[in-house]
Amino acid sequence: MTRPDPVKLPEEAASVRIVLCDDHAVVRAGLRALLDSAPGIEVVGEADSGAEAVALAMKLTPDVVLMDLQLGVGLDGVEATRRITAASGGSVHVLVLTTYDTDADITRAIEAGATGYLLKAERPDELFTAIHSAAAGRTALSAPVAHRVMARMRSPRPALTDRERDILGQLARGLTNRDIAKALYLSEATVKTHLGRIYGKLDVDTRAGAVAVAKEQRLLP
Template sequence: MTPPVRPVRILLCDDHAVVRAGLLALLGGEPDIEVVGEAGSGEEAVALAHRLGPDVVLMDLQLGPGIDGVEATRRIAAGTGTGAGTANVLVLTTYDTDADITRAIEAGATGYLLKAERPEELFAAIRAAAQGRTTLSAPVASRVMARMRNPRPTLTERELDILGQLSQGLGNRDIARALFISEATVKTHLGRIYEKLGVDTRAGAVAVAKEQRLLP
């Protein structure tokens, strides 16, 4: 007698309860997929991943207050804390900018799926992630390929933070206060950003960043 196949154990992480309820209902119809936990924040996702030891964490990127989905992915992928092993993280989000995709993949995400995908695509991606195989939504895969063919400037996470503040019209002093760094440090980072983007003004940096979709 063939032993029953253990279902893929899933932890859902999304800060919207309605979205989690929808995913729970959707995944409940798949006999080989079992939702073992729900998290509404990045911190909760990390704690539950360590405690429950799921096969896959379905992770949103924007999670409101606290750490975002990228940082939660990094901690889960690194296996920090205590618990039963490391889960594979499958990003499920509406965001498809180069910055979001790059940060998530660098943080250790196994796959990157957009919420606009059909349910069948989500089920297949979950099963693939459970086996450590990568799945990318078609638009995401296209962006990754385009970036490989035409490499864009690589900005550090801190430079992206400053660029994001810059795009909101903040001056050096306000950026320094927001990021808890000195104005001198802000100026140093701005110089590197200008050099990497091939510009010499704040407006030029923001324009190039938007054109190349470097900002979340």
């Protein structure tokens, strides 16, 4: 898959070397075709899973990994991002390119060490500039993402704790309080307490509503 390119054209600056990671082969091929036609950008590898992305990032040490967050099965985009930045010591920059601009996704990606966060709905030239920014280590957020970050700063919505996510996960399976309690080795009373706190944070007052916003905001894996 990797073609060692013996001829390095010393242009104004060397090409930005990129690894693509997206589980959709068609859009991956599309991105490659698109980026191949762009000057100063060179796609050196493709991955269709998080694990493969990490491996390629280590082996090829590209300047930028273009990472989708939703990766079907296995390692998810956030975790892959975390491992890549950790293992490379920050020398390989991850630019997230995804469809959703949910608070949870953005936060987790940034917290995992992503250098930028771009939406697939963005104009392609934004993508090119973002890639060069990311290669230089500069943060690149697309407009809607930046807005969300700002909004979150202004009105800090409390994040769910790990335990609360556990409860919510069971709830989303349609379990009753008693069953959740059994599943997590808790008292039923405790489950209710957690649920109450969850309702507060999600601004709902019923279980069904909680499940709805949980799915909506992609709070569950």
